[in-house]
Every structure is written in structure tokens, then in C-alpha cells.
Amino acid sequence: MFYKNCPIVLVALFVFASCLFSGLYVQAASQYYYQLKIYHYKSKAQEDRLDAYLQNAYLPAMHKAGIKNVGVFKVLKPDSVDKKIYVYTAYKTFDALENTDQKLLKDQDYLNAGKDYLDASYNDPTYTRIETIVLRAFPGAPEPNVPNLTAKKADRIYELRSYESATEKYNASKVKMFNVGDEISVFKKYNFNAMFYGEVIAGSHMPNLMYITTFNGLQDNKDKWKLFFDDEHFKALGKMPEYQKNVSRSESLFLYPTDYSDY
Numbered sequence: 001m002f003y004k005n006c007p008i009v010l011v012a013l014f015v016f017a018s019c020l021f022s023g024l025y026v027q028a029a030s031q032y033y034y035q036l037k038i039y040h041y042k043s044k045a046q047e048d049r050l051d052a053y054l055q056n057a058y059l060p061a062m063h064k065a066g067i068k069n070v071g072v073f074k075v076l077k078p079d080s081v082d083k084k085i086y087v088y089t090a091y092k093t094f095d096a097l098e099n100t101d102q103k104l105l106k107d108q109d110y111l112n113a114g115k116d117y118l119d120a121s122y123n124d125p126t127y128t129r130i131e132t133i134v135l136r137a138f139p140g141a142p143e144p145n146v147p148n149l150t151a152k153k154a155d156r157i158y159e160l161r162s163y164e165s166a167t168e169k170y171n172a173s174k175v176k177m178f179n180v181g182d183e184i185s186v187f188k189k190y191n192f193n194a195m196f197y198g199e200v201i202a203g204s205h206m207p208n209l210m211y212i213t214t215f216n217g218l219q220d221n222k223d224k225w226k227l228f229f230d231d232e233h234f235k236a237l238g239k240m241p242e243y244q245k246n247v248s249r250s251e252s253l254f255l256y257p258t259d260y261s262d263y
Contacts, residue, residue, distance in 0.1 A: 031137040032144055033097045034198050036210075037087040038131040049117060049126045050085055055260040057114030061104045062089070069146065071195070071263040073158055073255035082128075086160070086255060088212070088263070090144040090196065097134065135198030135210060140179035147193040147263060151216035157254055158195070158263075159221060164208040164249040171207035173246040175199050177237060178209070186234045187213065190227045195263065214263075218254075 039050055054072055062070050071088035078084065091097040104110050111118065120126050137143065149156055165171035177183050178197060187194055192213040199209045215221040228234060237243055257263055 030092075031139065031142040032196070033091045033094050034135040034137065034144070034196050035087075035089045035091065035097055036133040036135070037089070038133070039085040039087070040128040040131065041083050041085070041126070042081065042128060046126055047083065047085070049120075051258065051260075053114050053117035053126065054085075054087065054258075057110055057117065058087075058104075059260065059262070060113065061107050061110035062100070064107065064109070065100055065103050067091075067100065069262040071158075072258045072261040074258060076157070076254040076256055088195070131204065133203035133210070134201050135196070136201050138175065138179050138184070138197045138199065138209075140182070140184050141194070141197045144196045145194060147195060147214035148191075149193060149214060149216055151220075153257055153259065153261075155217050156257060157215045157218055157221055158257065159213050159215065160210065160253045160255055161213070162205065162208055162210045162251045162253075163247045164205055164251075165246055166248040168207050170246040170248070171199075171209065173243055175209055177243045177246065181237045181240070181243065183234065183237060186228055186231050189231070190224045192224060192228075212255075221254075 041047060041050060059070050059072070067089060069090070071086075073086040073088070075084055075086075089097075089100075091100070117126050147156075163174055165174055184194075184197060193215070195212040195214060197209070197211040200206055215224065
């Protein structure tokens with residue numbers, strides 16, 4: 001009777017409020033944001049200074065600012081010219097992602113510990129350039145995970161994958177494949193120990209999505225991917241018309257954690 005006598009706008013507001021308070025929108029509201037900060041550098045001297053800064057200044061300051069875990073990774077087989085260090089951080093809100101760096105610049109302990117890096121001469125910088133990628137967590141995996149690995153830290157492998165699409169529509173299809181198609185469940189089934197799955201909302205290669213899965217070693221990685229590609233659910237997803245040609249370029253990069261990384 002209520003619906004029959006109410007204007008359609010009031011009905012819509014009533015339905016929205018009911019959904020909101022029943023928890024249907026909670027997952028979307030709790031999606032994390034991820035930042036991949038990539039330091040490009042050339043020399044061993046730059047690498048040593050970056051390590052000293054990240055270990056002695058940046059990570060302690062981030063912990064002090066309330067960011068519990070920060071991952072620092074190097075490339076297993078680095079480029080001979082353009083070397084990279086990857087710094088991964090998960091933020092509960094976009095505001096936290098946006099404001100944390102400003103917090104650090106007000107922390108005197110951080111400024112003192114990072115002086116060699118922060119006050120580097122303009123003609124002797126610690127890095128060539130910093131590249132930043134910002135991602136929003138998938139609805140089907142709204143929060144980050146801490147990998148459950150048994151191998152020694154030095155033996156662990158972290159695989160960063162990037163799937164680029166020809167258009168935004170194809171990208172939406174690939175994201176849907178992970179969430180609605182539940183490709184994520186296949187990764188869980190074979191214990192890929194994913195740190196995150198996210199859609200890139202700012203970066204140099206868009207549209208695309210990225211994720212990091214973790215392994216006890218290269219053989220563990222190889223064994224699990226064989227199980228993944230043989231999985232019947234994954235095979236069925238790949239045959240569905242709505243998920244065809246939704247990846248135009250994919251990239252896989254093997255990383256390993258530094259000894260001071262929180263992951």
C-alpha cells in the first residue's frame with residue numbers, strides 16, 4: 001500500500017535507504033586503495049641510498065603514521081639500465097592515500113633520518129624518477145591480504161601482473177570476470193596468496209588492472225599456474241562470449257622482498 005500511494009522519487013529513496021542500512025553497500029564503501037610507488041634508478045650508489053632511506057626513514061615514519069605494513073620489492077631479473085624498486089602500500093581510504101606523504105613532511109624524526117635522500121643535490125639525485133600507480137580494490141576482494149608463506153623471506157617470489165585492455169569497456173569486462181565471474185575463487189582454490197586485486201585509476205598504462213600473488217619459490221609459482229590453467233571453472237570463463245578479447249596486453253614481473261620489507 002505504501003508503494004502504491006507514494007511518489008516514485010520517495011519510493012526510490014526508501015529502497016536506497018533500506019539497501020544502505022541492510023549492508024548491501026558496505027562492501028563498496030570499504031574498498032581499499034593501493035599505491036605502487038616505483039623508483040627508477042641506474043647505479044648501485046643510488047640503490048644503496050634508496051635502501052637506506054626506505055629502511056631507516058620511510059618505513060618507520062609510515063608505521064608511525066598508522067600504516068602497519070609497507071612492502072618493498074626488487075626485480076628478480078632487473079633491466080641493466082632502468083632498474084626499479086617497488087614500494088607497495090594499502091590505504092583504507094583515498095584521503096589517507098592523499099594525505100600521508102604530507103604527514104611525513106611534518107615528522108621531524110623522518111626529516112632527520114631521511115636527510116641524505118630528501119636533501120640530495122639537484123645534480124646527484126637518489127633516483128631517475130618516481131612513477132606512481134593508484135588502484136582501487138575489487139569489490140570481490142575489497143581488502144588487502146598478508147601472504148601466508150612458509151619459505152624463508154629470501155626465497156619468496158612475488159608476481160606482479162598487469163592486464164591492459166583496448167578500451168574502457170573491455171577493461172570493465174575483465175574486471176567483471178574477476179568479480180562476477182569469480183575468477184578470484186580459482187586463485188583462492190590453489191592458494192595463490194594474493195596480496196591484492198585492483199583496478200588502476202591513475203597510472204601510465206590505462207585502462208588496466210593489476211594484482212600481486214605470492215609464492216614460496218619459482219617452482220611453487222609454476223606448479224600453481226598449471227593447476228590454475230587446467231581448472232574447469234577458469235576454462236569455462238574463458239569461453240563465455242562476454243569475456244572475449246578483454247585483454248590486449250599482459251605483463252608479468254617477478255619480484256623479491258628486501259630484508260626490511262614488511263611483507
